[in-house]
Amino acid sequence: MGIRLDSVTVAYDGNVDTLALDSLDLTVEPGEVMALLGPSGSGKTTALRAVAGFVRPVSGRVLLGGRDVTDLPPYRRGIGMVVQSYALFPHLRVDENVAFGLRARKTARSEIRQRVAEALEMTGMAAYARRHPRELSGGQQQRVAIARALAIRPDVLLLDEPLSALDARLRSGMLAELARLHRELPDVSMLYVTHDQVEALTLADRIAVMDKARLQSCGTPRELYRSPADAFTASFVGGANLVPVTVGTGGVSFAGAELKVGTNGVAAGARATLCVRPHLVGLGQGPNQLAGVVREIQWRGATHRLYVEVDGHTVMADVRELKAPPVHGDPVTLHFMPDDAVLLPAEVSHG
Amino acid sequence: MLVHSRGARWAVWTVFAVLFLPLFALPLLVILGASLATHWSGVLPSGATVAHYRAATRGEALQALTTSLLTALGASLLALTVGTWAALAAAGLRKRYRSIMDALFVLPVAVPSVVVGLSVLVAFSQPPLLLNGTRWIVILAHTVLVTAFAHQSVSAAITRLDPAYEQAAASLGARPAHVLWRVRLPLLLPSLTAAAGLCFALSMGELSATMMLYPPDWTPLPVLVYAATDRGALFTGSAVAVVLMAATLLVLFAVSRVRTRASYR
Numbered sequence A: 001m002g003i004r005l006d007s008v009t010v011a012y013d014g015n016v017d018t019l020a021l022d023s024l025d026l027t028v029e030p031g032e033v034m035a036l037l038g039p040s041g042s043g044k045t046t047a048l049r050a051v052a053g054f055v056r057p058v059s060g061r062v063l064l065g066g067r068d069v070t071d072l073p074p075y076r077r078g079i080g081m082v083v084q085s086y087a088l089f090p091h092l093r094v095d096e097n098v099a100f101g102l103r104a105r106k107t108a109r110s111e112i113r114q115r116v117a118e119a120l121e122m123t124g125m126a127a128y129a130r131r132h133p134r135e136l137s138g139g140q141q142q143r144v145a146i147a148r149a150l151a152i153r154p155d156v157l158l159l160d161e162p163l164s165a166l167d168a169r170l171r172s173g174m175l176a177e178l179a180r181l182h183r184e185l186p187d188v189s190m191l192y193v194t195h196d197q198v199e200a201l202t203l204a205d206r207i208a209v210m211d212k213a214r215l216q217s218c219g220t221p222r223e224l225y226r227s228p229a230d231a232f233t234a235s236f237v238g239g240a241n242l243v244p245v246t247v248g249t250g251g252v253s254f255a256g257a258e259l260k261v262g263t264n265g266v267a268a269g270a271r272a273t274l275c276v277r278p279h280l281v282g283l284g285q286g287p288n289q290l291a292g293v294v295r296e297i298q299w300r301g302a303t304h305r306l307y308v309e310v311d312g313h314t315v316m317a318d319v320r321e322l323k324a325p326p327v328h329g330d331p332v333t334l335h336f337m338p339d340d341a342v343l344l345p346a347e348v349s350h351g
Numbered sequence B: 001m002l003v004h005s006r007g008a009r010w011a012v013w014t015v016f017a018v019l020f021l022p023l024f025a026l027p028l029l030v031i032l033g034a035s036l037a038t039h040w041s042g043v044l045p046s047g048a049t050v051a052h053y054r055a056a057t058r059g060e061a062l063q064a065l066t067t068s069l070l071t072a073l074g075a076s077l078l079a080l081t082v083g084t085w086a087a088l089a090a091a092g093l094r095k096r097y098r099s100i101m102d103a104l105f106v107l108p109v110a111v112p113s114v115v116v117g118l119s120v121l122v123a124f125s126q127p128p129l130l131l132n133g134t135r136w137i138v139i140l141a142h143t144v145l146v147t148a149f150a151h152q153s154v155s156a157a158i159t160r161l162d163p164a165y166e167q168a169a170a171s172l173g174a175r176p177a178h179v180l181w182r183v184r185l186p187l188l189l190p191s192l193t194a195a196a197g198l199c200f201a202l203s204m205g206e207l208s209a210t211m212m213l214y215p216p217d218w219t220p221l222p223v224l225v226y227a228a229t230d231r232g233a234l235f236t237g238s239a240v241a242v243v244l245m246a247a248t249l250l251v252l253f254a255v256s257r258v259r260t261r262a263s264y265r
Helices: A044-052 A094-104 A109-122 A138-151 A168-184 A197-203 A221-226 A231-236 B006-035 B051-056 B059-091 B095-110 B113-123 B135-160 B163-171 B176-205 B208-213 B221-230 B234-262
Strands: A003-011 A019-028 A033-037 A059-064 A079-083 A156-160 A189-194 A206-211 A214-219 A241-247 A252-254 A257-259 A271-276 A290-299 A303-310 A313-320 A331-335 A341-345
Touching (some): A003 A044, A019 A044, A019 A059, A019 A189, A019 A214, A033 A044, A033 A197, A044 A079, A044 A156, A044 A189, A079 A138, A094 A109, A094 A138, A094 B176, A138 A168, A138 B163, A197 A221, A206 A221, A206 A231, A214 A231, A231 A241, A231 A271, A231 A341, A241 A313, A241 A341, A252 A271, A257 A290, A290 A313, A303 A331, B006 B051, B006 B234, B059 B095, B059 B135, B059 B176, B059 B221, B059 B234, B113 B135, B135 B176, B135 B208, B163 B176, B176 B221, B176 B234, B208 B221
Parallel strands (some): A033 A189, A033 A206, A079 A156, A156 A189
Antiparallel strands (some): A003 A059, A206 A214, A241 A271, A252 A257, A290 A303, A303 A313
């Protein structure tokens, strides 16, 4: 079942000056995983709560599978939801937690037993059915929360920062689990709210990038990463060097250097922002050279990250671990391939 | 308080003992001593006897104990129901109306209980609601007096309740009534039992409003204690007071057992 948000606007406490969500248009196709990615306060959780029915839009419509649910209370929307704090009922055992939605819907007793077993089996929690939530670790509690949401066989699954409370190792494990669940349930649409670009890039079919209550851009992870349409998306999805340039013919000029990049029909003489991913910047001689001075160097195990000052702008470069890394203050030369740069419209730089 | 050095810890305990023993523990011990004595002319009571307890656990006194227990039970259950209901209803209101509700419920404790007793007496002494002369007027007055505490502790617990639980329940398809019975009330249970215990204890000790209202066939225990000491039977009064204290503590202990079993985190 698909999800459609039709210019949904949300204002908390009727305060129209500070919108929590500013006319959001978003469509999630049936069976698709859509990640809502953005910093905190960007409106991504508000969008999810509007779909769940916990906030009422001041204008706009929410449609589930073509049905307008804007005026329906949450319990009549048939949505599975998993939140960051798990929200498992502490007074109920794991199997009772999973059965909760089925009991609320007055499902037949024999079917409840079968569906609970199925949901616990699917999340690998069958052995813990008789325990209470407080006896489980964070990762196990999150599995139970997912089992509880899946037991009602929802067509739409909403996930609100489901992995944020877990440590890094557990998180990557759960990410793989979620990807597997999605393969096993190909018809379930998922709306996945996160501030973590790795989760979004790993799991999502498409990513909607949000900032300041607005949708910034929406596309497949590859599109957003390879050819972001704006500076915010470029810096939030994957990190980027963003430098102001002047467009010439067949290239741009930056810091007195002529760089060969595709100008994509932008008129010569215009101001623009050049975006290059740090790991695509190389050290030493090559095409599109930039000369600068090392301001900071961080060793990250497999890579070194260099912060190089080029004509007053900082350019980041991630290079394979160096045997003899340059030190602070050394002059260095950077380069990048013409294909690896993207020209963005000039705007306030986030880099 | 964190006290690290050994000397300071001793000093703190000494101050505690000097303050606590004479103020809180000794008066209760004195009652216990008096209840077991026939004379008290020296420093310590003399003439040990259990005769007062024989009197305090049968006949009129036993009748009064049952009366007190039933009154406290009725009043605390009523207060808990009304207070919880009001607190749950107020939780859905806007902040301004919620504080009006809070103020209304605090009113009976802000007003002296003699005033509450008198107002209940005046209000229910004539038709259509003629309760004067029945046990119901005592239970009603106690309910009015203790509901404030039930309401206050339950509404404090409701504000602490994480809305994520109700939202999770609602997203799973539970109607508001189902959410209330299966999620909110079970999660509030520890506060509900605490509130019930508090109401029970307050009702067991209520005297000033009761004095104006009690009918002859519904005499609660505090009235009996007062009557005994008033006519100079100090030792009998002490024995009845000890029975009152023991009965209250016993019920509170039982309630606290329920609470420890009902707290989940």
